[in-house]
Amino acid sequence: MDRNAQARRRRMLWRGVESALLLLVLFLILFPILWMALTAFKRPVDLFDLTVFFTPTLDNFRTIFAHPWNIGQTFLNSLVVAGLTVLVSIPASTLAAYAFSRFEMPFKGALFFTILATQFIPAVVVVLPFYLLFRDLGLLDTHLALVVVNLAIVTPFAVWMLKGFLDAVPTESEEAAMVDGATRLRVIIDIVVPMVWPGVVVTAVFCFILTWNEFLFALILTRDDAVTLPVGITRFRTERGDLWELIAAAGILISIPMFFLSSVIQRHFVRGMTGGAVK
């Protein structure tokens, strides 16, 4: 009985520690965001007040949607660019990651590595060649140009991440599907992707956000029509300093799709996706 009680106590203690840790993590994650949210409702004069009691205002939101900031259009641009990028890159990356994970081929290591190595060069160095290219193609300030560069950026990461996830799952179920008559493509769609679904979701979100936040290319390659949010936000960094209350309001706006994404993600992170498939 004694050992049992002791174990129970230890478990309760651990539960307590765990809860405390989680609360701390929650606080650390949420506090800056909440603070930003609070700020979004502050008048500039209240910005530097540490109190949570102030007269809230919706002016900041009104301002950012109005001329000259027009954050609404910017928001749409970001959505289109990030959405298109993910739609193209995730399928392509999944196929490639699958091939890298499951097949042997000559120079596999080198090829796989080259794909990521392209991302090692800081973007500042390649942005000018891109600028010239798109200028010649007449694609400056278009969604297409941004989608293309973002594809180049996210695809290598996506391939790497997905391969990591694929490497961690057993292959018997795939073999079963092949014997059941599925083509490789069907196997990937019907069996592999669902099995690594959390990984696919994480990767897609990663690509989405990477694109969503991509700054330098958007800065150089767009001016008006295709300006995305990060560039839009820097517009609040004026000669007069940072219009922090507007930045915060825009920041809150940016986070809204993420709340949506997080609920999508949440559903796919139950333990044991692949449980029971094989001995």
Place this chain on the structure above:
Amino acid sequence: MADVALLNVTKRWGGFVAVRDQSLAIRDGEFMVLLGPSGCGKTTTMRMIAGLEEPTSGDILIGGQRVNDLPPRDRDIAMVFQSYGLYPHMTVGDNIGYPLKLRGIKGAERDAQIKAAAAKVELGDLLHRKPRELSGGQRQRVALARAIVRRPTVFLMDEPLSNLDAKLRVSTRAEIKHLQHELGVTTVYVTHDQIEAMTLAHRVAVMNQGEIRQLDTPEVIYDRPADLFVAGFIGSPPMNLVTGHHGDGVFTAPGGFRFTTRVGHHAGPAVLGVRPEDVTVAPAGGGDLDASIYAVELTGDAVLVTVMAGEARLIAKADRAWRAEIGSTVALRLDATRLHLFDAATTRRLNPEAPR
């Protein structure tokens, strides 16, 4: 419906040879059982037929066509994996229905076929569970149902009943036999259960270390094992083997063994084999030789009596009511028509005729 053939197939992993230069012709509609010790290459052989593993050398033929380069889906086979290989994210119903879905069978028809297959393996109630919510035996039955739900030209089944209880195993065995007979589907079946092999197989291939040691009907395999390995491997409890000497048509061994054989041509070390059920235990002095009782084991429908005759340890199967003190002396009677004689050097069988 097609015949399946392996021609000089070898499978190597690095330096390790899992299947060695193996040839095997399975006739159209035949039920072929692969039997052999753990690790002898049964699963590997099956996986090569399925197209999941590439032979290091040699050819695989299905329906007379070389299929080495055909992907699994074009070989029209159904397979039960030893390790199940279920689709973890699909319900039991969807698991079973997946091959149908791939063939474009839809709606009510698919549902009906799924239900029928699930019913055959007694899974009807569990169609909406996920694999992780199933017991081991239930998972195995899902794998089985998924294989039998369609009508392939070849069935490959790798120990499909190993996790089932005796009762379910008997009924499922009957189901498989019936199905195979009805559809005439060429079937390759791995099992380690003698009864399963005996009752199901048209022919049995006994493998050891990547090689086929004997390929014949179950009766012949049981009654006329071709060499010492097959003799010792088939039968449970296994055949008693006594090492001795053979010459002039007589086998002798210490402990009173002296049997005339109908083998004239062999002189030298030899091994005599006799199955436990061919050894009768009688009161002392009433048999071919005397022995002392070493152990008595009850197996339900029989009693296994282990005795020492000289240096040889023999097992006899006695009636389930049979009882005796350990250490007491009894007589053994060996059924002379059912003795097996092997050359100790080559391990090959010496007496050619069927025991019966």
Place this chain on the structure above:
Amino acid sequence: MADVALLNVTKRWGGFVAVRDQSLAIRDGEFMVLLGPSGCGKTTTMRMIAGLEEPTSGDILIGGQRVNDLPPRDRDIAMVFQSYGLYPHMTVGDNIGYPLKLRGIKGAERDAQIKAAAAKVELGDLLHRKPRELSGGQRQRVALARAIVRRPTVFLMDEPLSNLDAKLRVSTRAEIKHLQHELGVTTVYVTHDQIEAMTLAHRVAVMNQGEIRQLDTPEVIYDRPADLFVAGFIGSPPMNLVTGHHGDGVFTAPGGFRFTTRVGHHAGPAVLGVRPEDVTVAPAGGGDLDASIYAVELTGDAVLVTVMAGEARLIAKADRAWRAEIGSTVALRLDATRLHLFDAATTRRLNPEAPR
């Protein structure tokens, strides 16, 4: 060394009850076999003893102490998983040696113990392989070796031999029995193999649908099944069951069944049970009732004869040399001392005495 007890243990998943209010006392040093149809809750029971699954209600005791809240590592148990549960990134040797490593056993001593355990399950050559390079049976043996390499107070083994061939199975079974006897470790063992249960168990618990239906020695379970479920479940081929009527100490059924029983108190629908090996096939007219032959199956050491007697289908076990035409008429003799009578309504056994 410790006794293990379950007190009113229930395990539920959502609305589904996997184990229902189950109590079971396993004595110190006892070899307890859990037997039951697939999905009856055997693995779940084991997992609760191991501490991998929390009972929905009820207590688990080891060595007299309530261990519900104790993590697995503090329960000092070793377990063989039905699905092996090997460490995929470790070699066979490291897999087996892991429990030792955790106990701080190092260097030469650990190597020696690993080698010994591997040798017991004939894995000696494969110590440097990774699990994915092993056959199904080899994986299972690694799991087994990992369990027996240390000396826990309780062994839990979930179908540890299901993927082994007959020969290896016999030798490993003997190894386990020997080990358990030598160490006196309380053992809970799941199997669906009757022989395994019979030869290994001190006592057998027969489960169905999450409940224990009978708990007794193998002989009693086999010879005096407590109800229809146990009667039908134990024995392969299973006991023949004939539905009929009982009254005034006589059981009658269509097809010529008429047997006097020593049961006085029951009148009403009843089921008569007789095991195949207690049915003898004799030339027509020479037995208790006549029947026509329906099927003849060879199982190696015997012949299973299926006959129709009236509406009842019976199986008899005949000598392996026995042969007959399908459709011909034979006589059946039922061993009157080995008849089992059950109440058709409650399914409970009616004749109390042991058949022998």
Place this chain on the structure above:
Amino acid sequence: SVTATPGLRPGKPFAGTELKVLCVVASQFRAHEARLAAFTEQTGITAKYTFVPFASMREALTAEMVGGGGDYDLAIAMDQWVASLNNLFDPIDDIVRTKGIPLDRWPEAHLRQGRVNNRLLGLPSRGHVQLLFYRKDLFEKHNLTPPATWEALVETGRAIQEKEPGISGVSVPYGRGNGQNLMVWYNFLWGRGAQLFDAQGQPAFNSAAGLQSVQDYVDLLRRHRIAPAGSLSFAEQDSVNFMGQGNAAMLPVWWWVRSTLVNPQSSRLTEAQLGFAPMPSYAGRPRTTFTNTWVWGISRRSRRKEAAAELLTWIANPALEKEVLLDPRESDVVAVMQPNLVDDQVNARFGGMHRFAAEGLARTESITFGPEWPQIAEALETAMSEAASGSRTVPDAFNAAAAQVRRIVRRG
């Protein structure tokens, strides 16, 4: 609205042309944009402004310079960038001459920021001088006068800190970021009689006088402690906010900050509380100001240069500047043209601030921003940040900076 701009070509020869203008975000230019109708009326030319935030203006100009296919006709650049961006602009000396734009319209301190190698690349349109803002209410309460010398500034700061706990004497930035921690210091440098560079263009700021000026500047924080401890990490904006929150008594900074400081939206100060004075100096030395100037130039690749010249002429009109200055809807003080700096109406509206500016501009020293300036400025601001935080001594930091600058100059 300004209806007649001298210098515009009569007869609307470029009617229908559409100009593209690359412009930094500033309320002044928004006001220009809002008045474009008047320009179109006079010339028939339309113009489309693209506003780029300050933070990304430089990259936008760079992209335009390197890859521009003449996308923009007119662009604005900050003085410190002009030399390095010289390839973006065409000289406009001829245009100015033919249009008859008098160059003395701008104080030389602003105008020279548009010149590179003696060629005029741009006309000033937005320019800043420094002033010392102070808390009029506190000064009156404690009977203090705005300091005219740095020594007095220290005294005054001390006095305030003694009497008003929680308020810092002066708010200045010492943190890194766009050379903002140097801009007040230049006045110390010049006040000590030192220069950034010698005649050969080699570093001279680490002369004894130069080092002393640095010491004086960082001593506001390190020795006299009249600057808040946090100013170590302040950028300019932080020091302004600090003042705006009512936490400091004095703030030497750009004049345009006034509108921020009196804007109830962003500041707790009212107009009545805020006083301003010219920047202090050392006793007996002229009261200087560092300047910041934005100049409009015509893009070298433009295909509509003549039309662009029309717009440039329109922007360069003092009347436009004045109209914006006096527009009650605007609050930007910024003016770069001499007539407006001394204009009574203008001075009346902004409390005489423009006169102070004109005086400072007339006296001030200058820094010639060469093409390497951005890199040099970074070396200097690093040194300043190190000296202020004490991670290096003043001589160490600035001698190292001098070595680095010599390296930069050597590479050319």
Place this chain on the structure above:
Amino acid sequence: MRDRWLKYVLILPAALLVMGTTIWPLGVSLVTSFRDWRLTRSLTPGPFIGVEHYLIALTDDPDFANAAKVTAIFTLVDVAVTVVSALGLALLLRRAGVLHSVTRAVLILPFAVSPALVGISFRFMFNAEMGVFTWMAGAIIPWLKGFVWLADPVAALLVLMFSDAWRWVPYMTLVVLGGLAALPKEPEEAARIDGATEWQVLRDVTIPALLPVLAVVAILKTVFALKMFDQVVTLTGGGPGQSTVTLAHLVFSIAFRWYDMGYASAVAWILTALLVFLAVWYMKLILRKPGGH
């Protein structure tokens, strides 16, 4: 065999995407690194000058040496912190529970905030006089009261790391959770029964099985840490002194402030070489055969 061509077909789309859009500009920048090209002088690349830029960077540029040091320290600490915290947090969050699922739900949020914005917010919150973090730190640990976080070389780097960790750790936690969800549970259970403490289960079973995913986390984080830029600009501005100037920031300055395109390309390629070197090392981990059945 039958997949002889298929595998290449599968790789093709991604390879095309990547190669087509990056190899070419990379080549351009490599060539540029061997030329003298200063935008202040000429809009077109100047003459080839061999490896001069590389020599300058490696032997005669204190800025480069400093930035290399800062970047190395930052990357080492940042990657270690990220991997360890993400793993720890993922393990904490694996269980079911209200608090757990709430935390899981918010994990994605910090990553969604653009790095530049993170920098601005943290600067705002670490403001020495008016920042809420400064205030909280002072309230909890009294001797931190009045501490100027961004003015101390070490503290500034720490704040930079903290801001980066704030953004990345929760996301990487999701990645690890994704990996955990795909692992079979039996090996862990077996280890528990074999007598392993939770820590031993983690070390001996879970982490080895997670290695492919952890390696991905590590390498991704390394790439991004080495490219650390946005927050440097918006949070510390590289200061105090040069204590937070990273290589990427330096490259940016050289290219877009100082307009020395040739030199910037050379420094960038040195950074790349560094990364390639690191990545090759990691690759040995990742390209090992997957564990499993």
